[in-house]
Amino acid sequence: MSQSLEAAVESLVSRADEADLDVEFEERLKDSGAIAFRVAYGVLRHREDAEDVAQEALARAYQGFRQMRDRGRFRSWLVRICWRLALDHQRAATRRVRREQESPVTSGPSDLEPAPCDNEFRARLWEAVAALPEKLRLVVVLAGIQGHDLKEVGELLGVPHGTVRSRMHAARKRLAEALR
Amino acid sequence: MSCQRLEKSLWDAAAGVSSPGAAAHLSTCGSCRAALAAERALLDRIDSELQESLDIQPSMAFLPAVRRRVAEVRAERDTTRRWWPVPALATLAGILAVGHLMIHTAPTPTLPVPSTARPAEGPAVRAAVPFEPMTTRAREGAPASIPQEVAARDTRQDVAHDNRLETTETQSMPRVFVPPEDAEAVRRLALRLRGHAARAAVMGPDVEGPFDFTLKPIEERPEVVTVDHRVPWGTEPSLEEPPSFDRILENAGRET
Numbered sequence: 001m002s003q004s005l006e007a008a009v010e011s012l013v014s015r016a017d018e019a020d021l022d023v024e025f026e027e028r029l030k031d032s033g034a035i036a037f038r039v040a041y042g043v044l045r046h047r048e049d050a051e052d053v054a055q056e057a058l059a060r061a062y063q064g065f066r067q068m069r070d071r072g073r074f075r076s077w078l079v080r081i082c083w084r085l086a087l088d089h090q091r092a093a094t095r096r097v098r099r100e101q102e103s104p105v106t107s108g109p110s111d112l113e114p115a116p117c118d119n120e121f122r123a124r125l126w127e128a129v130a131a132l133p134e135k136l137r138l139v140v141v142l143a144g145i146q147g148h149d150l151k152e153v154g155e156l157l158g159v160p161h162g163t164v165r166s167r168m169h170a171a172r173k174r175l176a177e178a179l180r
Numbered sequence: 181m182s183c184q185r186l187e188k189s190l191w192d193a194a195a196g197v198s199s200p201g202a203a204a205h206l207s208t209c210g211s212c213r214a215a216l217a218a219e220r221a222l223l224d225r226i227d228s229e230l231q232e233s234l235d236i237q238p239s240m241a242f243l244p245a246v247r248r249r250v251a252e253v254r255a256e257r258d259t260t261r262r263w264w265p266v267p268a269l270a271t272l273a274g275i276l277a278v279g280h281l282m283i284h285t286a287p288t289p290t291l292p293v294p295s296t297a298r299p300a301e302g303p304a305v306r307a308a309v310p311f312e313p314m315t316t317r318a319r320e321g322a323p324a325s326i327p328q329e330v331a332a333r334d335t336r337q338d339v340a341h342d343n344r345l346e347t348t349e350t351q352s353m354p355r356v357f358v359p360p361e362d363a364e365a366v367r368r369l370a371l372r373l374r375g376h377a378a379r380a381a382v383m384g385p386d387v388e389g390p391f392d393f394t395l396k397p398i399e400e401r402p403e404v405v406t407v408d409h410r411v412p413w414g415t416e417p418s419l420e421e422p423p424s425f426d427r428i429l430e431n432a433g434r435e436t
Contacts, residue, residue: 022254029246037238045233051242059249063257122229129230144230173191175226176219 025065029058032075035145036082042141043086045126053089057082076156083138121179128178136171143168186212194219 036057041050061078068074129140142153154164186193186205193202193216206213 025250026247029243029250033243033246034238037242038234038236041236042234047236047239051238051245054238055242055246055249058246059253062250062253121225122233125226125229126233140230141234144227144234147231169195169197172195172223172226176191176194176222179222179226 021066024071025062028061028065028071028074028078032078033058035075036078038145039079039082039141040086040089042144043083043090049089049093050086053086054082057085060085073158076158079142079156087134124179125175128175131178132171132174136167136174139164139167140171140175183209183212187215190215190219194223 033054036054037050040053040057041047044050044053057078060081061074065071065074068077129137132140138157139153142156143150146152146156150164150168151161153168154161157164183205186202186209189199189202190212192198193206198206206216
């Protein structure tokens, strides 16, 4: 086989691989796009910000998708990326708000402001969730998303079921104490 | 179990983790049953509120936006893959160019060339210029030869040196000349002293005071030795008795 032909074949194979990869990623996107958004929303409580963060998380997931060995773990991987990005976004927004408050110039509504809650109880609940330690907070949000299927939460987090249960127990106890 | 004790474990009971004692007490105590029911209601509300809050769908624009972003990432990756040799080659070319420049612009042997930028040395030296070729007693009577610089010469720089000699001849910087027959010896001395801070004090026959200079090798170009003038004319002589030039040459010759 001549060198040019070999290169052409290699290029075709590479393109086919790329196409396969894109098809597979599209499937993952349809399957996991919503959970990425919800995880971000569970931290940020702001629809547009949550969409931005989820979008960025999915773009990063795409960047690393080729190197991912166990693609069955994609969902759990995406949740972790999204959670981390959402927390970063929240911290950045907190810093920005603090700077704006320190500066004499008054500004408009900040990104940190969550969407208005329907009721006072829900507002207090999310305040209490935000005050939870990160591990407990993640379990609460994922359990909320997954309809309290703790087994699935454990799979998403890659931790044993018992650990998830104990974290959930501790989290609910703290929430109940805060809301009683 | 008393009501007070149950109150402490009420939350556990509400969460479904109750002891047989607590269950027995609850079966008989109406107020504790009511408290337990309230606690359960709170937990249920927490769960349902969380679930409702998070039962939210992204907007219709979300997935198309993600696809656009992914397409951007793909395009960036393809561009990087296609053009990665360009920055790599540019970097390599830059390194080669810098290396080439460094080699070809390495410092040339610098002699104590006078310049207007060194005014401190100027006026005092001017009077002392008539500096004859270095002679020794053994060479007395020999015809004055064409002066050569003390510094070992880089043959590639000869023309430049000669030009410099001509242009500086009328100026006042002290120059050290040796007869041609001594040049090689001085060169050997300089090479011999390579890597050391060699200082030689040379007394010329018509010169009052010492003339200090340092023979300094240029790294990686052992054939080039610069003369770094340190003490201009008219400064205080060294307290140490400088070794005679003959002695230096003699020692250098013996060591080599």
